[in-house]
Amino acid sequence: MAVVGGPGAGAVGSFAGVVVLGVCCAAPLRGGGGPVRLPVLALALLALPALLLMLVSLVEPLSVDRSVLYGHAGTALLIGAALDRLGRARAAALLAAGAAAVALLPCSAHLRTPISRTDDLTAIAQAVREAGRDADGVLYLPRRRRVWSLPDPTAVRGLRDIALDRTPADSHALYGTEVTASVVRARVLTTPRIVAVGDPEGQPLDRTGPELVKRRVLDTYFEECRVWRVQGARIAVSARPGRC
Numbered sequence: 001m002a003v004v005g006g007p008g009a010g011a012v013g014s015f016a017g018v019v020v021l022g023v024c025c026a027a028p029l030r031g032g033g034g035p036v037r038l039p040v041l042a043l044a045l046l047a048l049p050a051l052l053l054m055l056v057s058l059v060e061p062l063s064v065d066r067s068v069l070y071g072h073a074g075t076a077l078l079i080g081a082a083l084d085r086l087g088r089a090r091a092a093a094l095l096a097a098g099a100a101a102v103a104l105l106p107c108s109a110h111l112r113t114p115i116s117r118t119d120d121l122t123a124i125a126q127a128v129r130e131a132g133r134d135a136d137g138v139l140y141l142p143r144r145r146r147v148w149s150l151p152d153p154t155a156v157r158g159l160r161d162i163a164l165d166r167t168p169a170d171s172h173a174l175y176g177t178e179v180t181a182s183v184v185r186a187r188v189l190t191t192p193r194i195v196a197v198g199d200p201e202g203q204p205l206d207r208t209g210p211e212l213v214k215r216r217v218l219d220t221y222f223e224e225c226r227v228w229r230v231q232g233a234r235i236a237v238s239a240r241p242g243r244c
Helices: 005-028 038-057 067-087 090-111 121-134 143-151 181-191 209-219
Strands: 137-141 164-166 194-199 225-229 234-239
Touching: 005 164, 067 090, 121 143, 121 194, 121 225, 121 234, 137 143, 137 209, 143 194, 181 209
Parallel strands: 137 194
Antiparallel strands: 194 234, 225 234
């Protein structure tokens, strides 16, 4: 599942998704006005949001996996209900809790390693820093990859952010805002050496105007001098022909 379209499309899609999920999740909880049983609430919270978003996303990509992480509160409620029932047998409850903690230790340790993530921000920052030593500007393909430089801004120090219009801080947007496609083209053509920061091969390509222009201008008027491939990213130095 992936978000498609611009910020407006994403906001509309998210709002529509929340409305649909709210209605569908409320339906099984209607029980004549009486109290809702905990297992019913927990199962609805755990299963319905993820299931409905996955089904909708077969027709229209609507969300990313983190959109339904809150549903795991249903898992916690179910576990709590089970432990509550075991509460009468304290030893059994303590044994179950201990077994669960031990069983989760490998997963917990794995989640704290770089390989558990889709990208390694430390490695990306180091590659960008190395690539930028003999470059003039940086270009993010697509623009959302600008977030890779937010944790360590020193990696792009001295590089002009070619497509940037307003920074994330100034625009109050995570990715910042970018100039129009025509301005992007003009800026790219006047930058001799560019660090292109983008997704690895095989990832879906954004089809918005500025993103198409970025790729087209680089492919037509530049040649790649060197490429770094790190976990989750591809960083390349591109220059006008004969200037590598």
